[in-house]
Amino acid sequence: GAALAERVAAAGGVIGRDDLAAPTAEWAEPVRQDGIWVTPAPTRGPALLAALAGERVLVGGPTGEGTSVVAAADGEGNAVVMVHSNSHPQFGSGLVAEPYDLVLSNRAGRGFHPDPGHPDGPAPGRRPPTTLHAWALDTRGTGRPDLFGATPGGEQQVPWNAQVLGDLMTTGPDDLGAILTRPRWSLQDGARVPVEASASAVRPAHVLLRVTGTGLTAAADPRIGAVALGV
Template sequence: MSLRTMARRAVASGTLGAVAAGSPTASGIGLAALLDGGNAFDAALAAALAETVVMPSKCGLAGDLVALYVTADHEEPVSVIALGSAPAGLYAAAAARGWQVPATGPLSVGVPGAPAGYARLGALGRMTRERLASPAVALARRGFPWSRLNVLLTRESLPTLTRYQPGGGRCFPAAGPLAEGEAVRMPGLAGVLERFVRDGPDLFAGGLGRRLADYVQEHGGVLDLDDLGAAEVIEERAHSVESERGRIWATNGPSYGIALTRTFDREHRIDRGAPTSPDAVTQALAVLARGGLHPAPAAEGTSTVSAADADGNAVVIVHSNSFPQYGSGLVLPGDDLVLANRAGRGFTFEPGHPNAPRPGRRPLTTLHAWALKDAAQSWVLGATPGGARQVPWNVQVIDRLTHPDLLDGPARLGDAVTAPKWEISERGVLREGAEIPPLGARSAHTLVRLGADLVSAAADPRWDTTAVAS
């Protein structure tokens, strides 16, 4: 199939709304919410909760999220940061280990921020949490087909998973790996979702939180029940910079949105090369790399959902268990709940460092989302998973979206997500079609556009990402 055909098929447009998600099932569930009278926030949250079931290695209620949204009532995008802070005992535990804290394992488990983030975004919709969570609950109870992506990510993380669960688990049974297309049921996770419907941001305040904390401590971690009440949402106007092709907005710190905008900032341009060059991106990342983020050669612990509606609402959710896959590698028995490792992945384990895991401090995170206005002054929002590769991939998509010589409107969305990508690695700059096979980057962009007459979504064709509209 030609890139032109792929670009056309990557875009869906309609007059009611559009959704793009990392799973075709999740995209369909998001569109159903729009057809039932919901708005973009309802569609995005319904799709995101479905992803916590069908993509358990990537995102979940024990993870965290960032989001960016616009509404008809907001002149500028709003940044949403829902990251849990450091457990109270982590700094002392790290010091006792000589500051040698691995990126996975029990000490890496931090405070989940996702329940508070999902609940806040849900409050901007029209539907109840019960309605939005019910498709995800049904998927978990009835079962869903295990995807090719799930097969790959489970295989890649099996050593970590079996180290902490030697008897196997729902996604990695002791009898052998799940096959592509095999039906998988997660009744425990269905129960967790039903508790979220009831408790919202207080999901871990009771018995579920006690089980989680006890399990982590049994394995040698320090997360305590008191820590689990510390997550809150930071919701404020997104920061922006003026680039050579217009203004670009992104989620605020501690997200890597601040690295993305740094590459485009016209007033503080990095001299080495164009703002979208590997040199410029490398320098922007280097500023935050001094925060000490662990390298992520295969960062697949994240997914994105984007949705827009005819009323002028658009939202991008980036939700994550962190890297490498299945977060910390610990999965809460009986609840099928993957425990994220944002603390181990995001903090800098050096005494006195500004990004050290002091109690109450939130870690740096590569998660970020962005927004811009295209040549027609229509809002375009987007994001991708990919760890530290998110910034270079997002830079390249923004470059295509704002290029003066390309087609305008929805067609440009498809071109932007399908165009060949490069990424920065320990081996230097790797390019699709050269060091990487064509379409071999593990990006998974979702984009939405609020046009004057049509609402559009676009989905990166490299994995299972799917765009739908009505």
């Protein structure tokens, strides 16, 4: 913490040690709807549920590359999905806290709305919204999720996750690879544009992980180098 505060101060920033001591981590319950679990606000999980329910959803936030998704499961059926982002341009703020080689993110600052009067405007103690979110799906009707996933992609995460979940709920989870490699569209100026024709270089990189009583299944979208491994 001291090293971080010193590095920020040296660059003219205003975050001090007292600011770092104030926040506390907390467990948050997922939001559940019709066999789908999503990470709660301030993530875009609730927006994903709204999109799947047919509501028109307009979301904004950091764009560009810089996000990674990792999903893992063990032989006992425990599963985790982690979505991490330093935000744009890839290396966050560009500051590194020595001697820990800790790259400092700028995602929180870019998540706030520039207008202080906006509901997402910056204010003491307020948590900025984030496009990052993960989801889980009950494909067997057991009341427990067995399929987990997420993707990077900035403001495209909600439409891309909605497309994948829509396919999963329509055709089932038997061929995860076929679902992941289907053509996708991005939202661009309110219109649906095939990802290959989008002006953005960002592409889907979904990872899917299914945990059942008979074993584990993993799949990863090959569009930008995602990979699934068994060890």
